[in-house]
Amino acid sequence: GLRSSLWLQFKPHQIAAGAAYLAAKYLNMDLASCPNIWMEFQTPPFILEGIMLSNQFQNGIETAKLAWARLPSTEDGEGDEVVGVSGNNDGGRVESLDYEVVENHAYREEQALRGKLYVGYYVGVKWFFALLIGVGTGLAAVFINISVENFAGWKFSLTFSVIQKSYVAGFLLYILINLVLVFSSAFIITNFAPAAAGSGIPEIKGYLNGVDTHGILLFRTLIGKIFGSIGSVGGGLALGKEGPLVHTGACIASLLGQGGSTKYHLNSRWLQFFNSDRDRRDLVTCGCAAGVAAAFRAPVGGVLFALEEVTSWWRSQLMWRVFFTSAIVAVVVRTAMGWCKSGKCGHFGSGGFIIWDISGGQEDYSFEELLPMAVIGVIGGLLGALFNQLTRYITYWRRNYLHKKGNRFKIIEVCLISVITSVISFGLPLFRKCSPCPEADPNFPIECPRPPGMYGNYVNFYCGKDKEYNDLATIFFNTQDDAIRNLFSAKTIHEYSAQSLLTFLVSCILILLPASSVMFYTLAVVTFGTAVPAGQFVPGIMIGSTYGRLVGMFVVSFYKKLNIEEGTYALLGAASFLGGSMRMTVSLCVIMVEITNNLKLLPLIMLVLLISKAVGDAFNEGLYEEQARLRGIPLLESRPKYEMRKMQAKEACGNQKVVYFPRVIKVADVVSSLKSNNHNGFPVIDHTRSGETLVIGLVLRSHLLVLLQSKVDFQHSPLPCDTGGGSLPIRHNFSEFVKPASSKGISIHDIHLGPDDLEMYIDLAPFVNRSPYIVPEDMSLTKGLYVPSEEMIPFAQVYNLFRQLGLRHIFVVPRASRVIGMITRKDLLIEETEDPATVELQSTSV
Ligand code: ATP
Numbered sequence: 001g002l003r004s005s006l007w008l009q010f011k012p013h014q015i016a017a018g019a020a021y022l023a024a025k026y027l028n029m030d031l032a033s034c035p036n037i038w039m040e041f042q043t044p045p046f047i048l049e050g051i052m053l054s055n056q057f058q059n060g061i062e063t064a065k066l067a068w069a070r071l072p073s074t075e076d077g078e079g080d081e082v083v084g085v086s087g088n089n090d091g092g093r094v095e096s097l098d099y100e101v102v103e104n105h106a107y108r109e110e111q112a113l114r115g116k117l118y119v120g121y122y123v124g125v126k127w128f129f130a131l132l133i134g135v136g137t138g139l140a141a142v143f144i145n146i147s148v149e150n151f152a153g154w155k156f157s158l159t160f161s162v163i164q165k166s167y168v169a170g171f172l173l174y175i176l177i178n179l180v181l182v183f184s185s186a187f188i189i190t191n192f193a194p195a196a197a198g199s200g201i202p203e204i205k206g207y208l209n210g211v212d213t214h215g216i217l218l219f220r221t222l223i224g225k226i227f228g229s230i231g232s233v234g235g236g237l238a239l240g241k242e243g244p245l246v247h248t249g250a251c252i253a254s255l256l257g258q259g260g261s262t263k264y265h266l267n268s269r270w271l272q273f274f275n276s277d278r279d280r281r282d283l284v285t286c287g288c289a290a291g292v293a294a295a296f297r298a299p300v301g302g303v304l305f306a307l308e309e310v311t312s313w314w315r316s317q318l319m320w321r322v323f324f325t326s327a328i329v330a331v332v333v334r335t336a337m338g339w340c341k342s343g344k345c346g347h348f349g350s351g352g353f354i355i356w357d358i359s360g361g362q363e364d365y366s367f368e369e370l371l372p373m374a375v376i377g378v379i380g381g382l383l384g385a386l387f388n389q390l391t392r393y394i395t396y397w398r399r400n401y402l403h404k405k406g407n408r409f410k411i412i413e414v415c416l417i418s419v420i421t422s423v424i425s426f427g428l429p430l431f432r433k434c435s436p437c438p439e440a441d442p443n444f445p446i447e448c449p450r451p452p453g454m455y456g457n458y459v460n461f462y463c464g465k466d467k468e469y470n471d472l473a474t475i476f477f478n479t480q481d482d483a484i485r486n487l488f489s490a491k492t493i494h495e496y497s498a499q500s501l502l503t504f505l506v507s508c509i510l511i512l513l514p515a516s517s518v519m520f521y522t523l524a525v526v527t528f529g530t531a532v533p534a535g536q537f538v539p540g541i542m543i544g545s546t547y548g549r550l551v552g553m554f555v556v557s558f559y560k561k562l563n564i565e566e567g568t569y570a571l572l573g574a575a576s577f578l579g580g581s582m583r584m585t586v587s588l589c590v591i592m593v594e595i596t597n598n599l600k601l602l603p604l605i606m607l608v609l610l611i612s613k614a615v616g617d618a619f620n621e622g623l624y625e626e627q628a629r630l631r632g633i634p635l636l637e638s639r640p641k642y643e644m645r646k647m648q649a650k651e652a653c654g655n656q657k658v659v660y661f662p663r664v665i666k667v668a669d670v671v672s673s674l675k676s677n678n679h680n681g682f683p684v685i686d687h688t689r690s691g692e693t694l695v696i697g698l699v700l701r702s703h704l705l706v707l708l709q710s711k712v713d714f715q716h717s718p719l720p721c722d723t724g725g726g727s728l729p730i731r732h733n734f735s736e737f738v739k740p741a742s743s744k745g746i747s748i749h750d751i752h753l754g755p756d757d758l759e760m761y762i763d764l765a766p767f768v769n770r771s772p773y774i775v776p777e778d779m780s781l782t783k784g785l786y787v788p789s790e791e792m793i794p795f796a797q798v799y800n801l802f803r804q805l806g807l808r809h810i811f812v813v814p815r816a817s818r819v820i821g822m823i824t825r826k827d828l829l830i831e832e833t834e835d836p837a838t839v840e841l842q843s844t845s846v
C-alpha cells in the first residue's frame with residue numbers, strides 16, 4: 001500500500017503514473033500479474049536487462065505485453081527520492097523461498113571454520129530430526145484417530161440408546177452432536193488458524209515448489225489442523241483426515257527445523273540448527289511422507305506420494321531419509337495400535353486406522369473381467385474430472401462471494417452442511433428394509449448379533465428384530481472407515497446374494513449404491529473448501545467404491561459362473577476415482593495395495609489407474625494443481641505452458657528497469673529503495689579500475705534488512721572496505737541472516753534509523769551472493785520450437801533451470817564477450833587425494 005508520507009515525495013509524472021495505476025485497477029486490469037507502475041530509482045547502467053522471477057513465469061506472457069504502465073522517468077534523480085510502487089499487489093502474501101544457498105563471504109568464512117566433524121554432526125542431526133518427525137507425526141496420527149473414534153463412538157452409542165425410545169429424539173441428538181463437533185472445528189479454524197482450512201496439500205506442494213504461502217507451517221496451524229480435523233471428521237462430514245495429516249507432518253517437520261515456535265516460547269536454542277530454506281524443505285518433504293505413511297499405514301506409499309505428488313525436487317539422499325521417516329511412522333503407529341488392542345483406548349480398537357484387509361477375497365480374475373474393469377477406469381476418470389471442475393467452481397464462488405463476508409458466514413456454511421449431512425445419513429437408511437445377518441463364518445467371526453445400538457460392521461438400525469441389519473446404515477450411519485470396510489469386504493456380499501438373489505440385486509442396483517454414490521459425491525463436492533480441515537482421500541474412496549461395487553453387481557449377474565467378488569470391484573472403483581481426480585499413479589497404486597493388503601490385485605489397480613488418469617487428463621488438471629491455482633499459489637509445474645515455447649528470457653522479464661545497488665551505497669539510498677519496491681533480490685554492481693561496470697552478485701532484501709537493523713557494518717567513507725584481494729572484515733555471524741521459516745521476517749518499515757545513520761555508507765560486497773545464476777538474454781524459456789515432444793526439452797532452458805534447481809532469481813544479461821574456460825564432465829570428478837577442502841564443501845550440502 002501507499003503510505004501517505006510517501007506522497008509528499010512524488011514528482012508530478014510519478015503522480016500521473018499513480019493515477020494511471022489506480023485507473024487500471026478500477027478497470028479491473030490484472031495488476032498482480034504485471035509489473036505495474038515502475039519508476040526507476042537511479043539511471044542504471046545498462047548491464048542488466050532484467051531479473052526474472054519464478055512467479056513471473058506463470059504470467060510470463062501477459063507481463064511481457066503489459067508493460068504499458070511503466071512511465072519513463074524524466075528526472076535524473078538522486079537516489080533518495082521515493083519512486084513508485086511495485087511488486088505484488090496481493091499484499092505481498094506470496095513470496096518465493098530462497099532454496100539457493102547464498103554463497104556470500106560470510107557463508108564462506110563460516111564454512112571454512114567448520115571441519116569434517118561438523119559435517120558429520122550436521123548429517124547426524126538431520127537423521128535425528130527425520131526420526132523425530134516420524135515419531136511426532138505417528139503420535140499425532142494416533143491421537144487424531146483415537147479422538148475421532150472415541151467421539152464417533154460416543155456419538156453412535158448415545159444416539160442408539162436414545163433411538164431405543166424415540167427415533168425423533170435420537171435424530172435430533174445425532175444432528176446436535178455432529179453440529180457441535182463441526183462447529184468447534186470451524187470455530188478453531190476461523191478464529192485461530194485460518195491457514196489450517198482445507199487439506200493443506202496444495203499449499204505444501206507450493207512450499208516444496210518454492211512458494212511461501214503465509215502461515216501454513218506455523219505452530220498454530222499445526223494445532224488448528226489436529227483439533228480441527230478431529231472435529232470435522234468426528235462430526236461425520238464427508239471428508240477425511242489424510243490430507244490434514246500430510247499437512248500436520250509438514251508442520252511438525254518445519255517446526256523442528258526452525259527449533260520450535262518462537263511466538264509461543266516453545267523453542268530451544270540447541271534445536272535451532274537448520275536455518276536455510278533448503279534444509280527446511282528437506283525436512284518438510286520427510287514430514288509429508290510421514291503424514292501419508294501415518295494416515296494409511298502405508299510407509300512405501302508415503303515415500304512415493306512425496307516423490308510423485310508433492311515435491312518438485314528430489315535427491316537420492318533425501319529418498320533414504322524419507323524412507324527412514326516412513327518406517328519410523330509405521331513402527332510408532334503399529335506399537336500404538338498394539339497397545340490399544342487391549343481396550344485401553346476406548347472405542348478405538350481394530351477400526352480407526354484405515355486398513356481394509358481384503359485378503360481372502362477374489363483370488364484370480366478372468367480375461368472377461370478386464371472389460372468391466374476398464375469401464376470402471378473410464379467412469380473414474382470422468383467422475384474425477386467432473387469433481388475437480390465442480391469443486392473449482394464452488395471454491396471460486398465461495399472465495400469471491402461467500403467467504404468475503406466474514407468468518408460468521410464461513411461458520412454458518414459449515415454448520416448448514418453438517419446438518420444436511422446428518423439428515424441424509426440418518427434419513428436414507430430409514431427407507432431400507434433390514435436383512436438378516438449372515439451366518440458367521442468360523443474364519444471370519446462377524447459380530448452381527450451385536451446388541452442393537454452398536455455401530456460397526458452390521459448396523460442394526462430401524463430393524464424390528466435382533467440379528468438383522470440395515471445395509472444402507474452400514475454405509476451412512478457409520479464412521480467412514482467402517483463403511484469403507486463394509487464396501488470392500490467380500491464376505492458381506494456372499495450373504496447378500498445367497499438371499500433371494502434377484503429381488504435383492506434389483507433393489508440394490510436401484511436404490512442402495514446409486515443413492516450412496518450420488519449422495520457422497522454431492523456431499524463431498526459441497527464440503528470441499530469449507531473452513532474446516534478436509535482430506536479428499538476418504539470421500540474419494542467412498543464415492544469410488546460405491547459405483548465400483550455397482551459395476552461389480554452387474555458383472556456378477558452377467559458372468560454367473562465366474563467367482564467374482566464385488567469387494568474387488570469396489571476397491572478398483574475407489575482407485576479409479578482417486579486416480580481420476582488426483583491424477584497420481586504409482587503412489588496411489590502402492591497406497592491401495594498397502595491399505596488392502598492384497599498384492600494380487602496390483603495389476604488390476606494399475607490398469608484402472610492408468611485409464612482413469614488418462615481420461616481425467618483429457619479434461620482438466622489434477623485436484624491439487626487446480627486448487628493451488630485457485631489459491632493464487634504460483635506453482636511451476638513440471639511441464640511449461642505451451643505459449644512459453646516461443647519466448648526468450650529477455651521477454652519474460654518485461655522492460656522494466658532493474659533496481660540495482662552499487663557496491664558501496666549510502667544507507668539512505670538503501671532505505672528509500674527498499675521502501676519503494678517489494679523486490680527481494682537486487683543485483684550489485686561495481687566498477688573496475690578501468691571504469692567498466694561489473695556485476696558482482698545478488699543481494700537479498702532480507703540480508704539488507706539485517707544489515708540496516710544491526711548497523712554494525714555502517715562506515716563513514718564511501719570507499720570500498722578492502723582495496724587489495726585481502727579478506728573482508730565480517731562483523732556478522734552468518735546465522736543472523738536467517739529469516740524465520742514461512743512467515744515474514746522484519747520489514748523495512750520496522751527499521752528506524754537516525755539522520756546520522758542515514759548519512760553513512762555500507763559496502764555490500766561481503767554480503768552478496770557472488771555466484772547467482774545468469775542466463776543470456778536470448779535463451780529460450782523452453783526449447784520447444786523445433787521439438788514438439790516435451791520429453792526432449794533440453795535441460796538448459798530457463799524454465800527448467802528454475803524448476804529443477806529451485807531458483808528464485810535469475811539475471812538476464814547480454815551475450816558474454818569472452819570465454820575464459822570450459823568445464824566438462826571430467827573436470828567435475830575430484831580425485832580423493834586432491835583437495836580435502838573442496839570435498840568437504842561438497843558434502844556440506846548433503
Ligand atoms: P518472489 O516474489 O518470487 O519472492 P521477488 O519478491 O524478489 O521474488 P517481485 O518483486 O515479487 O520479486 O517480482 C515482481 C516483478 O519484479 C517480476 O516481474 C520481476 O521481473 C521484477 N523484479 C524483481 N526484482 C527486480 C529488480 N531488482 N529490478 C527490477 N525488476 C525486478
Ligand code: MG
Nearest residue numbers: 088094095678
Ligand atoms: Mg515478490
